[in-house]
Amino acid sequence: MRTKLTVNTRDVSVEAPPTETLLTTLRDRLQLTGTKEACVEGECGACTVLLDGRPVDSCIYATAAAAGLSVTTVEGLCGLDGSLSPLQQSFVDHFAIQCGFCTPGLLMTLNALLEANPDPDREEIENAIAGNLCRCTGYTQIVEAVEAINQESLS
Amino acid sequence: MTGEVGRSSIRSDGAAKTTGKAIFGTDVILPGMLHARLLRSTVPAGRIISLDLSKVVEFPGVHGVLTAADTPNQRSGLVLMDAPLFASEFVRFEGEPIAAVVADTRAIANQALALASLEIEEIHSVGSVEEAIAPNAPLVHPDWESFATPPGLEWPRSGNIVAETSSDPEGVDEAFAGATTVVEDQFETGRQYQAYMEPRMAVAEFDGQRFTIHVAHQFPYNVRDRVAAAIGVNPSEIRVVGHHIGGGFGAKLDTGLEPYAALLARRFGRPVRLANDRSEDLLTCQCRDNAVIKIRTAIGKNGELLARDVDVLMDSGASATDIPFLTSIPMHVFGSLYRIGPVRIRTRAVYTNTAPTGAFRGVNGTHLYFALERHMDHIANRLNIDRLEYRRSNLQPDGCKLPTGQVLNDAGILSEAFDAVEQLAPWNGLGQGPNRGVGIAACMWLTNPMPGSATLKLNSDGTLGVLTAATENGSGAIATGVRQIAAEEFGLPAEKVIVTMPDTDAAAFDAGSQGSRTTHIVGRAIREAAIEVRAQILDTAADMLEAAPEDLELANEMVSVSGSPSKQVSLAEVAATAQANSGPISGTGSYTTPMPPINPTCASGLLFPAFPTPTYHVHVAEVEIDPATGIVRVLRYLVAQEVGKAINPQAVRGQIQGGVAQGLGYALWETLQIDAGRYSQRTLEAYGLPLATDTPEVEIALLEHPDPAGPYGAKGVAEPPIIPVAAAIGNAVEHAIGKSVNTIPITAEHVLEALSNS
Ligand code: FES
Ligand code: FES
Numbered sequence: 001m002r003t004k005l006t007v008n009t010r011d012v013s014v015e016a017p018p019t020e021t022l023l024t025t026l027r028d029r030l031q032l033t034g035t036k037e038a039c040v041e042g043e044c045g046a047c048t049v050l051l052d053g054r055p056v057d058s059c060i061y062a063t064a065a066a067a068g069l070s071v072t073t074v075e076g077l078c079g080l081d082g083s084l085s086p087l088q089q090s091f092v093d094h095f096a097i098q099c100g101f102c103t104p105g106l107l108m109t110l111n112a113l114l115e116a117n118p119d120p121d122r123e124e125i126e127n128a129i130a131g132n133l134c135r136c137t138g139y140t141q142i143v144e145a146v147e148a149i150n151q152e153s154l155s
Numbered sequence: 156m157t158g159e160v161g162r163s164s165i166r167s168d169g170a171a172k173t174t175g176k177a178i179f180g181t182d183v184i185l186p187g188m189l190h191a192r193l194l195r196s197t198v199p200a201g202r203i204i205s206l207d208l209s210k211v212v213e214f215p216g217v218h219g220v221l222t223a224a225d226t227p228n229q230r231s232g233l234v235l236m237d238a239p240l241f242a243s244e245f246v247r248f249e250g251e252p253i254a255a256v257v258a259d260t261r262a263i264a265n266q267a268l269a270l271a272s273l274e275i276e277e278i279h280s281v282g283s284v285e286e287a288i289a290p291n292a293p294l295v296h297p298d299w300e301s302f303a304t305p306p307g308l309e310w311p312r313s314g315n316i317v318a319e320t321s322s323d324p325e326g327v328d329e330a331f332a333g334a335t336t337v338v339e340d341q342f343e344t345g346r347q348y349q350a351y352m353e354p355r356m357a358v359a360e361f362d363g364q365r366f367t368i369h370v371a372h373q374f375p376y377n378v379r380d381r382v383a384a385a386i387g388v389n390p391s392e393i394r395v396v397g398h399h400i401g402g403g404f405g406a407k408l409d410t411g412l413e414p415y416a417a418l419l420a421r422r423f424g425r426p427v428r429l430a431n432d433r434s435e436d437l438l439t440c441q442c443r444d445n446a447v448i449k450i451r452t453a454i455g456k457n458g459e460l461l462a463r464d465v466d467v468l469m470d471s472g473a474s475a476t477d478i479p480f481l482t483s484i485p486m487h488v489f490g491s492l493y494r495i496g497p498v499r500i501r502t503r504a505v506y507t508n509t510a511p512t513g514a515f516r517g518v519n520g521t522h523l524y525f526a527l528e529r530h531m532d533h534i535a536n537r538l539n540i541d542r543l544e545y546r547r548s549n550l551q552p553d554g555c556k557l558p559t560g561q562v563l564n565d566a567g568i569l570s571e572a573f574d575a576v577e578q579l580a581p582w583n584g585l586g587q588g589p590n591r592g593v594g595i596a597a598c599m600w601l602t603n604p605m606p607g608s609a610t611l612k613l614n615s616d617g618t619l620g621v622l623t624a625a626t627e628n629g630s631g632a633i634a635t636g637v638r639q640i641a642a643e644e645f646g647l648p649a650e651k652v653i654v655t656m657p658d659t660d661a662a663a664f665d666a667g668s669q670g671s672r673t674t675h676i677v678g679r680a681i682r683e684a685a686i687e688v689r690a691q692i693l694d695t696a697a698d699m700l701e702a703a704p705e706d707l708e709l710a711n712e713m714v715s716v717s718g719s720p721s722k723q724v725s726l727a728e729v730a731a732t733a734q735a736n737s738g739p740i741s742g743t744g745s746y747t748t749p750m751p752p753i754n755p756t757c758a759s760g761l762l763f764p765a766f767p768t769p770t771y772h773v774h775v776a777e778v779e780i781d782p783a784t785g786i787v788r789v790l791r792y793l794v795a796q797e798v799g800k801a802i803n804p805q806a807v808r809g810q811i812q813g814g815v816a817q818g819l820g821y822a823l824w825e826t827l828q829i830d831a832g833r834y835s836q837r838t839l840e841a842y843g844l845p846l847a848t849d850t851p852e853v854e855i856a857l858l859e860h861p862d863p864a865g866p867y868g869a870k871g872v873a874e875p876p877i878i879p880v881a882a883a884i885g886n887a888v889e890h891a892i893g894k895s896v897n898t899i900p901i902t903a904e905h906v907l908e909a910l911s912n913s
Binding site for chain 2 (some may be wrong): 004028029031032033034035036037038039040041042044046047073074075077078082084087088093094097098099100101102104107121125126127129130132133134135136137138139140141142143
């Protein structure tokens with residue numbers, strides 16, 4: 001079946017079985033491999049993308065259900081010249097990355113958080129990312145990367 | 156000097172990893188690539204009655220299948236040749252591969268595999284270490300005697316006992332006979348799944364002559380050698396190319412899927428991708444071994460530790476993997492930290508019908524120190540002495556000897572680590588109040604000595620290339636540490652150093668990211684290479700500046716004449732001049748840590764004889780227990796860690812924070828119950844990884860005692876943070892509830908059970 005949607009501001013039209021997940025469409029059909037596959041059970045958040053600004057686990061979301069909606073993936077976060085967004089830059093500056101496999105999903109979840117709540121406190125940040133597993137960092141430097149943005153935007 | 160060493164320079168892979176541009180192993184797509192899946196055993200032990208794959212082969216889009224009948228299928232292994240590629244007559248663990256199918260897409264491979272007709276007659280499985288050593292236990296491998304070992308390497312093994320290390324020094328029984336007090340404990344510790352976020356994968360291609368295998372692997376050279384042995388070709392017929400690694404923690408040190416992908420690529424003439432889904436990854440991963448540890452200590456009238464007797468039973472699962480090395484580790488642990496008389500140690504690793512266990516950050520150190528440090532608490536409590544005070548008054552001094560005979564010249568550093576945690580938060584102020592407790596635990600750990608190398612090349616634009624087969628598994632060892640050391644050598648900013656991704660065709664051997672070795676070993680190899688490169692730079696610059704090489708200085712990307720700084724040339728000019736006149740500037744260095752001397756007769760089966768480049772650490776945990784639910788909340792967590800020299804303090808902090816989080820998972824939540832050979836938990840959620848909301852910020856004190864042999868003094872960093880966590884948490888929980896919980900994990904149910912046993 002054919003589904004039309006917008007991916008990172010570009011209109012796309014995909015021919016896929018009705019059961020195909022958004023993750024498979026993104027990774028295998030559109031070759032947008034920035035979105036990661038780690039469990040395919042909706043348990044880890046590595047596959048998080050934004051659907052009309054709302055974070056969803058793309059591994060358990062049917063592409064067909066995204067018809068007409070706007071999908072943002074990690075590839076859609078940086079500027080047109082490839083420059084990093086403030087959140088991406090803050091992840092780099094604050095050592096919020098180790099292996100980096102959880103990073104795209106975390107960035108999407110946190111973009112949605114900051115959109116809704118530009119100045120979250122530590123607890124709000126931790127609650128927001130409680131569905132994103134990171135096995136490497138122990139989370140502290142991720143939380144600090146988000147806090148640093150707030151401080152910068154406040155000053 | 157630019158001061159790169161000691162500075163928190165950002166990671167070289169930061170931009171790639173935040174933009175989604177970093178290509179991990181699982182992202183590798185090759186033209187014409189096919190997709191494979193494995194048919195795996197559904198039972199822990201059984202006899203294959205029949206296997207019919209005709210419907211699988213006929214399924215549209217399937218290219219074919221492979222089974223034991225189509226492959227050389229000799230047994231192979233890291234140290235004991237006991238693992239076949241495909242089970243043929245018997246299956247020995249749930250998840251063991253029986254056949255492989257290759258198809259146009261992963262979905263087709265899955266659909267086709269569902270049509271396989273496989274009949275297995277289940278037989279009695281050996282599901283636990285106790286069952287494995289019981290008299291008349293069924294043998295997991297009745298043909299164990301036929302398994303080959305590498306030339307010159309032998310150790311005691313028999314039947315279900317895959318490896319035994321034992322030491323029985325004089326005087327143990329006499330000391331127990333004369334003891335004032337004897338304290339005895341038994342600890343049971345569970346398996347821990349590495350649970351890296353990127354499931355294991357491999358992509359292989361065969362060009363008619365040689366294989367190329369694309370991996371996200373901690374140890375590419377091991378992939379090369381292990382695949383070669385498993386499929387019967389020469390190592391040089393295989394090229395291993397490393398991509399970004401989505402976490403490994405030890406589970407990506409041995410081969411997994413690579414041999415299958417290689418065989419399929421050759422047989423079906425196209426590149427083949429084979430990747431685990433999460434549940435098969437969990438089922439078949441070489442987890443941290445579960446163990447049963449019995450420990451008994453004889454104590455004199457002044458509280459002195461007269462002697463000790465330790466019995467360790469480790470679960471190797473259905474094959475040996477690296478476990479025969481790990482049975483040596485108790486010899487380095489149970490006589491460390493505190494002054495003690497003779498220590499008798501028997502460590503046996505046994506076969507069971509479960510997935511093979513193996514390396515996980517800190518290997519069995521996590522449960523061995525859990526036993527040692529929980530036991531120390533029990534001794535102090537029995538003697539009615541404060542637990543910290545008792546430890547401090549028994550600390551090993553500089554120059555002490557381990558049961559192996561290894562001398563620890565710097566053991567006194569541990570005392571400083573105790574001081575450092577006291578400064579972070581005084582012991583007497585912690586764990587006060589109802590349902591609260593505090594625990595303390597220490598450890599001594601090694602820096603893995605295995606060899607590595609680096610080739611440096613000065614590019615004509617003044618940047619420096621570093622060619623190495625070492626891997627960046629997330630720790631920052633390559634993305635920060637090694638890069639900064641190379642930069643420091645030539646007065647460059649870190650951004651001007653480019654470290655290659657691993658490729659076994661290009662770079663010399665490296666033993667992989669294991670045992671906290673990469674910064675220490677590869678950093679030192681870089682310093683060796685830099686001697687040669689520096690000489691070439693100075694010779695060339697001397698000609699250009701008409702000065703003697705010994706009068707030249709190298710700093711801030713310039714070579715200048717001492718005393719007349721206006722006479723200078725840039726590194727870029729030097730490189731370009733050398734390239735045109737005498738040839739490009741490059742040099743190679745190698746390093747491996749010499750093993751400290753030991754007494755070779757101290758034990759039998761001591762395959763891992765010493766702990767080179769030791770480091771010393773103390774952890775303190777403060778917890779609060781909810782008596783209604785049994786849930787343990789970690790209020791504060793303190794770490795004093797000795798690192799030699801922190802090349803990148805923020806990266807070091809990341810290793811400590813992340814390692815402690817994994818240790819908390821191990822201590823409190825992560826559960827793999829084994830029921831008759833099968834795991835009860837089969838998803839990430841059921842397994843119970845730590846979440847952002849569970850993990851406190853770790854308070855850290857770094858101690859720096861530079862190692863003269865290490866690059867700028869650096870020692871290993873990444874493993875120690877996970878090692879004493881379970882011990883510190885266990886001690887804190889016992890302090891809080893006044894009851895002993897001697898198992899790992901210490902789940903809420905365990906706490907409730909302990910509370911109800913009054
Ligand atoms: S891959 Fe989608 S939640 Fe884990
Ligand atoms: S950085 Fe490795 S999983 Fe988060």
